[in-house]
Amino acid sequence: MKEFSPICLSGNGTPRSLECLVIQSPLAGVSDQIFRNFVRRWSPKALLFTEMVNAKSLELGHGEEKVIELSEESGPIGVQLFDHRPDSMVDAAIKAESSGAFLIDINMGCPVKKIARKGGGSALLKEPELAQLIVKKVSKAISIPVTVKIRLGWCETTSDPVSFALGLQEAGAQLITVHGRTRRQGFSGHANWKAIAKIKKSLDIPVIANGDIKNSRDAIECLKITNADGVMIGRASMGAPWLVGQIDEEIKNQTTFKPPDAKMKVSLSLEHLKLLVSKKGNHGLLIARKHMNWTCRGFEGASNLRHKLVRARTPNDAIKLLEDELLKFN
Ligand SMILES: Cc1cc2nc3c(=O)[nH]c(=O)nc-3n(C[C@H](O)[C@H](O)[C@H](O)COP(=O)(O)O)c2cc1C
Structure with missing residues (x-):
């Protein structure tokens, strides 16, 4: 496996460095401030995410509890936004930046019908030009890095995830996280780490691999297959706020971490x-x-x-x- 090196993100402002190989995923209904503070106990430097935040609501002054007091939390916290309207995304990103977000992540993977039907989340996978416009506008409006979380496409037959990701890079995305499933797959089957490898090979910006990583063995295997710059852990961390720290420590130090008794x-x-x-x-x-x-x-x-x-x-x-x-x- 390749040596760990910090992930460098430039944005419009001062470059920011991420000193972690393992990232806590955004989890709606789970990754609130209380959960993040628990994760932080075992992961002082890891990038953690808010639950996805509705950009339109934030623009209108609702849902602010999800992004307030971020500057009081230690370590880097990414705010994840969803919507399809570039101007709402810009407004919400400015608000999140002023609340202390380390970066803004744009959700282009959420399969939930209520969100995709309105054009947000995974629906953007079908609208590469709009997806790029959002990234371009948000990147211009804020000085912290803009990242995107995607799936492999809407469905297997129509997807070209490499071109989609290249378009986002061109538009100014500083990092892309890929959940190795299409929207149609939902959570079925196994995440396609080989498809993530193709995206990683084609991009210059860092790529984070996501999907079905439950322990350090999975993480090592996934990093080997994808050559990604890091891995993101979702479902396996629910109820196990120590897991991100555990995997990071086990990979970097090749030791066995003692999980809570x-x-x-x-x-x-x-x-x-x-x-x-x-x-x-x-x-x-x-x-x-x-x-x-x-x-x-x-x-x-x-x-x-x-x-x-x-x-x-x-x-x-x-x-x-x-x-x-x-x-x-x-
Ligand atoms: C309860 C739940 C909530 C989720 N909420 C979000 C979210 O807010 N934003 C997002 O990008 N992905 C969300 N996801 C997807 C995860 O971040 C992750 O991409 C997916 O679960 C695959 O990774 P895993 O196999 O490690 O769980 C959610 C998943 C679950 C199960």
């Missing part, structure tokens, strides 16, 4: 729950349920604990369950 997982879940409840009140419990359900796995009694946690009616009931579980480790 049962006690730590329960204690993390308790902390996550309390933070969500203090920020969002009772609604925090609903959000915490999925995180607790993902994190409380792989230890004796985990299934029983999960079973009780999904039935907890109030935040205090859930807190008590986790506190009682913690007592068992003393």
Whole structure:
């Protein structure tokens, strides 16, 4: 495998360097500030992303909670925007830059019908000229780097991902992340890392490979096949905020990282729950349920604990369950 070297992004302003090989993906409904702060514990230098943000809403003054106080978070945070209107994207990008974004990422991969039907996310894969115009306009308007996250195309028969990516590079994109599936594939099958390799070979800007990387073995294999400049981890990090740091450390230092044990997982879940409840009140419990359900796995009694946690009616009931579980480790 090639030696790790920092990823250099130039943008219109001062060049910015990324000191990480492993990146946390944007995850709608998951990668909020609380989750990112957990990921940061194990990954001080990794690039982390906000959940995708609706650019039109941000332009109109809604959805700002997703981008505020970014400058108070340590390490680089990318703000990911989606829409198809260049002017809304520009306005939202300016707002995100002033909130402390390290870079602006443009979503050209989201398969969700509600978004693609309106022309955003993966629908831009069918509109290369509009996609380039967005990148060009946003890059001109801000001084931080502009990056794009794409899939391999809308569907296998009509896709030419190499030309699409070259067009984005030409328009000013500083880095491209490729999820190795088409929009039509959704999340089925296996990500096509060889197709990512073709894109990497054709571009001068850094390329990040994404799709189906669950551990450092996958990451090493993916880097070998794609020759990419880094890898991005999505689903496997849900409930495992240590995973990005774990993979980065295992690849760079060729050591085996000790992931959190049962006690730590329960204690993390308790902390996550309390933070969500203090920020969002009772609604925090609903959000915490999925995180607790993902994190409380792989230890004796985990299934029983999960079973009780999904039935907890109030935040205090859930807190008590986790506190009682913690007592068992003393
Ligand atoms: C719950 C969920 C939310 C996601 N949200 C976003 C998003 O906001 N922006 C984006 O570009 N991709 C999003 N994705 C796609 C992931 O970032 C990633 O590209 C995809 O899951 C493939 O990587 P993986 O195999 O490592 O999960 C989401 C995926 C999931 C499962």
